[in-house]
Amino acid sequence: MARIAVIGAGMGAMAAAARLAVAGHRVTVYERADTHGGAVRRFARDGFAFDTGPGLLHLPAVWRDFFVKTGREPLERCVDLVPVDPAGRHVFADGTAVTLPNASRAGVVSALDGALGAGAGERWGGFLVRARDAWDRSRRPLLEEPLPPDASPLASDPYPAARSGLLRRPARTLADVGRRELRDPRLAALLGSHALAYGFDPATAPASAAVLPYLEQTFGSWYARGGIRALADAVHQRCLARRVEFVLGAEVTGLRIEDGRAAGVELADGSTAGADHVVAGAPVPALYRDRVIPWHSPDEWPHHQSAVRTGRMTVCLALRGTREADAAHRTVVHSPDPAGESAALAAGRLCDRPTVVVLRPDDERLRPGGHEAVTVTATVPATVTIGPGSRSPEDRWGGGGARVEAFADRMAAAAEAAVPGLRERLLWREVRTPEDTFRETGTREVPGPALAGAGGALLPAANVSPVPGVYFAGGWSHPGGGLAHSGMSGALAAGLIVEGADFRGSR
Structure with a gap:
């Protein structure tokens, strides 16, 4: 039985902790905050409660596997999980709206034809066929296996070129796919919204980001009654049931290194805790920025989706009166100026x-x-510019003031397309910016799932760190951010510790 120290109590870290405990190891989680869940938080006031991280779950099979492998218990017995149907409503800049069913490709094709005109559904369906091809080519190395030492093959984009006359013209970005293959600004906006939801700019995201709408429309959208925070609570309870120890309010400030490998962690109160292995679940950029993991040159930092420069702004609205019976759970209200949004x-x-x-x-x-x-x-810049050419630390979100409130006003005004009478019904609102994300997680950016292509810029850190005995789990490590991907990251980190170098991923 080995001693395992886990840094952070985010979803990926807890997924690794429970799996390691089931394998017979003694696991202790050190979390600097006073709660678990990482970015999966809840804001509560006056009887209202809001998810401030992810609001929906895609690819629930990841967490079904977690609960079965750590307790032979189905996910649905631990969390009241329900499919979201319809999957969502989209309101486009020209006022056109379409409601899309959950996990029904034929239903989506029919809905798009009915709302956007004959042929729209066929073009979207053809795109999904190519997206499935990209998914099949990249699924196992990007999701189910540890990142190989030589990840250069994943730098190439797996999205296939669409035929254009007698020529095959590869699309370099997701925006290219929208223009060349979908040929309707509304379909292009529908496509781009899936990238934006994960913090990727469609103008720069590789064409392989096509797997994001494919994943959602194939495996569906799910909601946990009580909010997605209920999933974090259930994972935490599973850890406790497997005798994982949690030490909250305990900030890890460094590693103990003996004979060239990690031998434990150092805490802010000056104490140390010995360990045979360390699972670092905190954001990889923060671990290196704060020198929790020792380094001498920035060249020693592992690759960690350094191209991600976006965060999330959230406006929580407490409204008087009940929702309409036929209201959609999720509505995407598209920008009237996608190019301006990207710029x-x-x-x-x-x-x-x-x-x-x-x-x-x-x-x-x-x-x-x-x-x-x-x-x-x-989706907003993680660091914002206040003055011309200015991007200094004091210009970050914390000093935004009136400008932040004005942007929240514009967000709420856009939301009126989804919530009738919103302005008259408003009791109060709470605005959360990337500065809140920084306070809770240590980074203003929100990592997205790993994507092939883009020269490898959107591949996260490998689960095996440069320091022997240290493993990465969570959204900044392979296979990236999002609820499902974080869960897979925890499974990979645990597998590498339990099975060692022979571990080849899920079977």
Whole structure:
């Protein structure tokens, strides 16, 4: 039985902790905050509650596997998980709207034809065939296996070229796919919204990001009653049931190194804890920035999706009155200026009107009787520019003030397309920025799932760290961010410790 120290209590870290405990190891989790869950948080006030991290779950099989492997118990016995149907409503810049069913390709094709005109569904369906090809080519190395020492084959984009007359013209970015293959600005916006939801700019995201809508429309969208925070609570309870020890309010400030490998962790209070292995579940950039992991040159930092420069802004709306019976759980209200939105993200500034995702769960656990809790999110620069050419630390979100509130106003105004009478129903609102994400997780950026292509820039850190005895788990490590990917990251890190160098991933 080995001693395992886990840094952080995020979803990937807890997934690794429970699996390692089941394998017979003694596992202790050190978390600097006063709660578990990492970025999967909840904001509560006056009887209202809001998810401030992910609001929906895709690819639930990952967490089904976790609960079976750590307790022979189905996920649905631990979490009240329900499919979201319809999967979502999209409101486009020209006022056109379409409601898409959950996990039904034929239904999606029919809905798009009906709302956008004959042929729209066929073009989308053809795109999904090519997206499936990219998924099949990259699924195992990107999701189910440890990242190989030579990841250069994953630098090539697996998305196949579409035929254009007698020529095959490869699309370099997701925006190229929208223009060349979908040939309708509304379909292009639908495609781009899937990338934006994960923090990727469609103008720069590789064409392989096509796997994101494919994944959602194939495996469906799911909601946990009580909010996605309920999933984090269930994972935490599973860890406790497997005798994982949690030490909250315990900040890890360094590693103990003996004979060239990790031998434990150093804590902010000056104490140390010995360990045979360390699982680092905190964000990889923060671990190196704060010198928790020793380094002499930035060249020693592992690759960790350094191209990600976006975060999430969330507006929690407490509304008087109940939602309409036929209200969609999720509505995406698209920006009237996608090019301007992309340019603003690239420049590190706030755009005039972003694409927003409006979540309206019909869940009595999240609001007082007769009222409604609504969450509105937008992808924004992780660091914003206040003055011309300025991007200094004091210009970060914490000093945004009126500018942040004005942007929240624009987000709420966009959300009125999804919530009738929003302005008149508003009781109060809470605005959360990347600065809140930094306070809770140690980084302002929100990592996305690993994507092939883009020269490898969107591959996260490998699960085996440069320091012997240290393993990475969580959204900044392979296979990347998002609820499902973080769960897979924990499984890979645990497998590498339990089975060693012979571990080849799930079978």
